Amino acid sequence: MKNYDIEMWRYARELKAPSARPELGHDHIKNASVILQSVEIRTNEWKLRGGPVLPRNQVKRRILFLGGSITLGWGVPESKTITSLVEAALHEKGESVDVLNGGVGNYNAERYVQRFFYELEGVEPTDIVVQYFLRDAEKLDPTAGNWFLRHSQLAVTIWIAVSRLLNKSGERSLVEHYQDVYRDDQPGFIEMQRQLRQLAEYAGKRNLGLYLAMTPDIHNLRDYPFGFIHDKMRSIAQANGYKFVDLLPALGTLSPEHIWAMPGDPHPNALGHKLMAEGILPVLDQ
16 A cells, blocks of 8 residues: 555655745646556646646636645546546536646645746636635745655655654644634734735636635544634635635535545545535536
């Protein structure tokens, strides 16, 4: 069985590079392909997951998803990611559309919004979907990271073991952590709102479709403890003109063994992506 932490380390080492923009921290390498967690992740000339992007005049509608590793589809074959499934479903309805995957691992709202302005305006989307996750209001270290960890598998293995000993935390402490993250005076929370406003202003001036898909943490869907974040993000999204979609109901009460990408890896698997696609499709299809 693959080791989740080592595969994430390989992702950072083989498919990412430090960004010239300090606020991004890192970015994908373009036109690359790596097998990670037994799944190919390939990037195109725009550093997006997937194959070549069609010339803009070949599709009437272009939907761009922004987000982190869930949007990327970590551990999920490309054809079974939320973006590929939404595109296939809209094609079945006869739409001239493509759906682009702008997910990058270890990104927050500041990073994926700024990456759009720095690198992705040129894809000329008609619609932008922010696939928002709980961590997206956290402040992230702008540095490129530890060189030794980046280049030594032994070092990263030791670092993981030590980190787990020092950071044993259950659901209660995770809830407390996010209660702190989403306090009104927290810099990351303030910055996240600023970034979403900036994107909303851009979309409003160009009459773009704008959506925020609230993506739940999937550790405990049966007794979900983070509803307070979903409520807060609904208010923020609607105040800024986003069409808000809560993906929690779409995922139901599935247990980790049914929805995790693999044991120890709390990313949605192919079933999770299928359910998320079904959850957002009615809003995109209006």
